Amino acid sequence: QQQVKQSPQSLIVQKGGISIINCAYENTAFDYFPWYQQFPGKGPALLIAIRPDVSEKKEGRFTISFNKSAKQFSLHIMDSQPGDSATYFCAAKGTSYDKVIFGPGTSLSVIP
Amino acid sequence: DAGVTQSPTHLIKTRGQQVTLRCSPKSGHDTVSWYQQALGQGPQFIFQYYEEEERQRGNFPDRFSGHQFPNYSSELNVNALLLGDSALYLCASSLGAIQETQYFGPGTRLLVL
Incomplete structure (x- = not known):
């Protein structure tokens, strides 16, 4: 019940296209859902985050869509660029002092 | 403003050994x-x-x-290393114990032979 599932495992998108990564969770106590971006040789960096009382959050080319009833959330990267090529992790967290649970990651390659 | 730093960057150990990894949090964390x-x-x-x-x-x-020092830096110790302990060890810092806005360091790559 503490798991966060993520798909696809890998994704290849053409430059200018839309990248979509999906995540699902079981624990209804989760109330904070961040997305992290990780480049090779670097630690993960917080990209964007959402709470379940909001159905969508947009920051620049990155949008999180959240479906509380389905216990699913997704990351959309609009106008994908080669510089977006990285591994993306969805994550979830419960009450204030709870730990962050990461999904297994999606390796995104944006080809010119 | 220095971000999260970790040392060493890479480490090779053999099974049964002990290892200590170090982390300095982002300023103010x-x-x-x-x-x-x-x-x-x-x-x-x-x-x-x-x-x-x-x-x-x-x-x-x-x-x-592990351990945290008065200057907020921290150490991770792993005893009796197993092959399965081979991994990237990441340190993340935040302000307060709520792990929402946390910043990660580049990690220490540990290889156990």
């Missing part, structure tokens, strides 16, 4: 969390230190221990 990231997987929470005490712990054996 007082909380350090440690994660283990196996190849091709997401980070897994090991434990969190706040006010020099272990506040939370993930599903890791007692071979994994």
Whole structure:
């Protein structure tokens, strides 16, 4: 019940296209859902985050869509660029002092 | 403004040995969390230190221990190393024990032979 599932495992998108990564969770106590971006040789960096009382959050080319009833959330990267090529992790967290649970990651390659 | 720093960057040990990894949090942060990231997987929470005490712990054996110093820097110690301990060890810092806006360091790559 503490798991966060993520798909696809890998994704290849053409430059200018839309990248979509999906995540699902079981624990209804989760109330904070961040997305992290990780480049090779670097630690993960917080990209964007959402709470379940909001159905969508947009920051620049990155949008999180959240479906509380389905216990699913997704990351959309609009106008994908080669510089977006990285591994993306969805994550979830419960009450204030709870730990962050990461999904297994999606390796995104944006080809010119 | 220095971000989260970790040392060493790479480390090779043999089974049964002990290792100490170090982390300095981002300036102004007082909380350090440690994660283990196996190849091709997401980070897994090991434990969190706040006010020099272990506040939370993930599903890791007692071979994994840590410490936080008065300047908020932290160490991760792993005893009796196993081949399966080979991973990237990440340190993340935040302000306060709520792990929402946390900043990760580049990690220490540990290889156990």
